Amino acid sequence: MNPEAHGLWSARPFPEATQHRLLFPPSPRLWFRSNPVFPMRWTQTLIPTLKEIPADAEIVSHQLLVRAGLVRKLAGGLYTFLPLGLRSLNKVAQIVREEMNRAGAIEVSMPCLQPPEIWQASGRYETMRDALCKVKDRAHKEWILGPTHEEVITTLVAGELNSYKQFPKNFYQIGIKFRDEIRPRFGLMRAKEFIMKDAYSFDTTDAGAMASYQKMYDAYARIFARSGLKAFAVEADTGVIGGNHSHEFMVPAETGENDVVYCEACGYAANIEKAVSGIPKTASREIGAAIETFATPGVVTIEALSKAPYSVPANRQIKTLVFVADSEPVIILIRGDDQLNETKFMAKTGAIAVRPADAKNPADLAYFTALGAMPGSLGAVQNVPAGWKIYADERLQGANDMTTGANQDGFHIKNVSIERDIKVTAWMDVRTVTAGEPCLKCGMALKIRRAIEVGHVFKLGTKYSVPLNATFLDETGQRLPAVMGCYGIGVTRTLQAVIEQSHDKDGIVWPLTVAPYQVCLTPLSVAAGSPPMVLAEQLYAELTAAGIEVLIDDRDERPGVKFKDSELVGFPLRVGIGEKSLAKGEVEMKPRAGAIQAVKVESAAAAVIEWVRTEHARLNAAA
């Protein structure tokens, strides 16, 4: 039987660059092909399934990773991949690799240990300081355990690419990243050590960089579709990576750590850190009345001021926030019924470290003393120390007849006309969009939902190529910095996202393309030479020859145990072989997500092959 004829093989049987230094040997399929006589049996591998939910697993995908025997925790945020988990991980990685290759990217492998000097050169030694894992060697020299590799690849390119003729290039790798996560969480979702595919494109022009970006964007869509994931792209903030154009690929899930704002009418979608809406500015009212201070004893919340006897609606109040931005106190003004979006604030001001001033912190207390009031009575109309920057949300532009704190405890000021009465340093959009606001593009009501970020594409520009000297000579002999992009996929996170999105009450429901084995043969009698076992071994040989990945559950367990475990692990197809159905000349095919169907023994292999082929084609057609 010719595997290619069934369309089960990947684009090429021996993918290039499979010799990664840490992971991902050639596909097990290749091994089976040349060694078809050793069936993979349940009792010979390690699949430690659990009936009970592990105490330290909160979300269902984390529970199932552990219960199905895919991973075990070594310590917080550090996991060992067991045989089944590794197989699925390799499947995802291989899909990523194939699509990267298809998009013209070239695989490399960069060191995990990186010299701090290149991080100092890019400036990220400071800006990413808290996320960096550092180690020292015997000479007490410090090294960085790479959380990402922009500096390394840019250093490489600076040395190796010198002429416009050598561009464009896109290098990628699949490997372990280290981040000193503040709080590892949810199993593989947020780990100290995780596997990432990171790609870096280098172009000579901005237009070229956009084309490279688009190629990756398209490749990502294919990768997630082939992995059986429903993921979608949203506009995103660029954070400490830098750059000016970015999309995140999101998997909708209640357990996700991101809020996505989207419009069903026109397709607008953005991370809430970036999202904008068409909500109108604050309505103008009568102008002219002078500001007036009035007593508001004990009133320290927007809510309290909105009630009798004051009855100032939240949308006529100015909320005054004191933040510490890169060690400098700043005032941020937003409307009383809005919430500050710190990410937008950081992006708009370029600030690196931003936190609210805390009156309980002695160092911060001085800021409130300088203003003359504690939170709850703060304002920007009077008594703002010279040199303090006052940033105001655009929604307040032109607002008058507003009420705000007087910078005197127990007093507020009314009749505030913000442009007349407050020295605003800069106007910017720093409010957080809420569900139901009109879409900026089409006016329809925006919606918000939780999602898991599985991929991120950035257009970087020359942020790294300039400081690290990745330059080239163009046709006219002019030296120019390369225009870069970078593109990440959390491979381990993607794996868990698949489980989070594809499970039921009995366990995982693997998409065929990332299942640890495609078929689980389940003989109900396992004695050597017994008819079910003999048939299982025969089917194993036929299916394996057809390029299908098969596991025989040869455990001497009761049928219920074997059925439950196969559903917990989530093999796409189970073939039950028992004396009862054999008596009728049949076996049972049970797709994980479908109903049992009886199949004649003679046609069993062909039926399984056809089922797998169809399912495989369905997933790849989506890509």
Next chain:
RNA sequence: CGGGACGUGGCUCAGCCUGGUAGAGCGCUUGGUUUGGGACCAAGAUGUCGCAGGUUCAAAUCCUGUCGUCCCGACCA
């Protein structure tokens, strides 16, 4: 780092308040009966009660410290 919860056989937990012989279920071992949806019977093995101090005649239990784990917030693939 701030707030909260929890550390007891491999796993899930009880016991702690009110100090005095360390328990259950699952899993594991042996034998038997079972055998198409997580079987049953019998007999077993498995714990320095996270660690270190302290109080006490006596500490899983009370006190202090410490380490670890999980949850909420800031960070990110």
